[in-house]
Amino acid sequence: MNEIDPAHRFSPEAVRKFDGPTNGDAPGGMNDVARQVASQYRRDTMSPIMVSGVLRMVEFGVLFLSGLCVYFYFVGFFNYLAWQYPVTIAAASFLAVVLLDVTDCYQVGSLMRPIANFGRILLVWAGAFALMALTAFVTKMSEDYSRLLFGTWFVVGFVLLFSLRLVMSRLIRRWARDGRMERRAVIVGGGKAAExxxxxxxKQPYNDIRICGIFDDRSDKRSPPIVAGYPKLGTISELIEFARIARIDMLIVSLPLTAETRVLQLLKKLWVLPVDIRLSAHSNALQFRPRAYSFIGSVPMLDIFDKPINDWDSVAKRTFDIVFSLIGIIVFSPVMLATAIAIKLDSKGPVLFKQKRHGFNNEIIEVYKFRSMYTDRSDPTAKQTVTKNDPRVTRVGRFIRKTSIDELPQFVNSLLGSLSLIGPRPHAIAAQSHNLLYNEVVDGYFARHKVKPGVTGWAQINGWRGEMDTNEKIRMRTEYDLYYIENWSLLFDLRILFLTPIRLLNTENAY
Structure with missing residues (x-):
């Protein structure tokens, strides 16, 4: 998809600062129909981007291994040009995958129609061989290679490549039919524009979009209960709760770009969700440059928000979490063992303390900590903030809280996947400031949950850790968390990870 021109993108700051009504952070009750529809879409789907990405690797492997097998058959096991042949075969295989990508052969429509793309696939494979032959001719190495070997590989490689495409076509059609590979979309705004x-x-051929329903604040007189066969499931505020239950990939706003005030009112409610948000541009009189649009088939969309840490980024981040969580558990295992013994000797009760907190997309997760309070005075809901010299905290508890040793069991949370190693710190579900829940203090607070919460985060290494005893501290922590989400990268995660032990030396706000 094309990237939208920044000049036409609504920034998160513009949405947050828009001075309009909002109750998107406090979802109301859905009606029974909406709840039933949401329950049908609880299961995660396979991303078409991930499927095509895996196919690229599989096809490279198939072409490379088939070339090696042909080489072993004709020449023997590394008997002649022992490294030149494998390198050449690898280069040709990689070039073929790149050319298939350039010619859109990894698009879902192409993968579902291998026979219609037979000529294009054959041309790409032949083009890879032509470029390989041209390179050998220019470098005066063509006489060193066997033409029979490469001619055989050309036939064998193409048969395997096309056979794999036929198998993938059947698999993709089955996955699409079963709802396992699709992009789920909700239409925001009803009426004629939505229809x-x-x-x-x-109308788009080989469309992977599944429309789950319509949400609109307007009454049935202005926005009919059924549009193009799809039900209006509720209001925009109820959409927040719907998207917390259903695995939705995209929200498509069916309002004209000229209705700027209304669009901003909607976005102020919806931007807290971890989904792509698109503004339909198919009926807009305003025309932008082609690269300002993304497309569903030929239907133009303006990209308002993208889901953070999606597709291959999520794979990279999960790999990061597993690797460094395992390292953390191994390195700190003596400290954790000593802490467990100290807790048992200091006071009665379990070593670990489990607390329910908000996780990704507001899901309730259970977070592990070393117990730092007396068992009979513990506060699982964190309704009462821990303060300096709090009598509920044990002697060992004061030390492990100041040094953040009490958080070490969360390496296990990160390894199992309920937490990420780096991300916004999860707060207890009933955490309060001056008798107000955090989401009542900070507008857009739940946008922190667009990614998995973390063991440590950008806010923590910038001094915003420990007691959240003022509204300003909560606002600042949220601002740092949102900055992290909007600027995430693996290098950013590495920076936070390596700065964390240094910044933990400052224990001023930890008690």
Missing amino acids: ILIRSVE
Whole structure:
């Protein structure tokens, strides 16, 4: 998809600062129909981007291994040009995958129609061989290689490549039919504009979009309960709760770009969700440069927000979490063992303390900590903030809280996947400031949950850790968390990880 021109993107700051009504952070009760529809979409789907990405690696492996097998058959096991042949075969295989990508052969529509793309695939494979032959000719190495070997590989490689495409076509059609590989979309805004949008999307051939329903604040007189065969499931505020239950990939706003005030009102409620948000541009009179649009088939969309840490980024981050969590558990195992013994000797009760907190997309997760309070005075809901010299905290508890040793069991949370190693710190579900829940203090607070919460984070290494006893501290922590989400990268995670032990030396706000 093309990247939207920054000049036409609504920034998160513009949405947060828009001075309009909002109750998107406090979802109301959905009706029974909406709840039933949401329950049908609880299961995660396979991303088409991930499927095509894995296919690229598989096809490279198939072409490379088939070339090596042909080489071993004709020449023997590394008997002649022992490294030149494998390198050449690897280069040709990689070039073929790149050319297939450039010619859009990894798009879902192409993968579902291998026979229609037979000529294009053959041309790409032949082009890879032509470029390889040209390179050998220019470098005066063509006489060193066997033409029979490469001619055989050309036939064998293409047969295997096309056979794999036929198998993938059947698999993708089955996955699409079963709802296992699709992009789930909700239409925001009803009426005639939504009907035109839905009809346009449904006309697209080999469409992987599944429309789950429509949400609109307007009454049935202005926004009919059924549009193009899809039900209006509720209001925009109820959409927040719907998206907490269903695995939704995309929200498509079917309002004209000229309705700027209304669009901003909607975005102020919806930007807290971890989904792609698109503004339908198929009926807009305003025309931007082509690269300002992304497309569903030929239906143009303006990209307002993208889901953070998606597809291959999520794979990289999960790998990061597993590797460094295992390292953390191994390195700190003596400290954790000593802490467990000290806790048992200091006071009665279990070593670990389990607390329910908000996780990704507001899901309730259970976070592990070393117990730092007396068992009969513990506060699982964290309704009462821990303060300096708090009598509920044990002697060992004061030390492990100041040094953050009490957080070490969360390496296990990160390894199991309920937490990430780096991310916004998860707060207890009933955490309060001056008798107000955190989401009542900070507008857009739940946007922190667009990614998995972390063991440590950008806010913590910038001094915003420990007691959240003022509204300003909560606002500042949220601002740092949102900055992290909007600027995430693996290098950013590494920076936070390596700075964390240094910044933990400052124990001023930890008690």
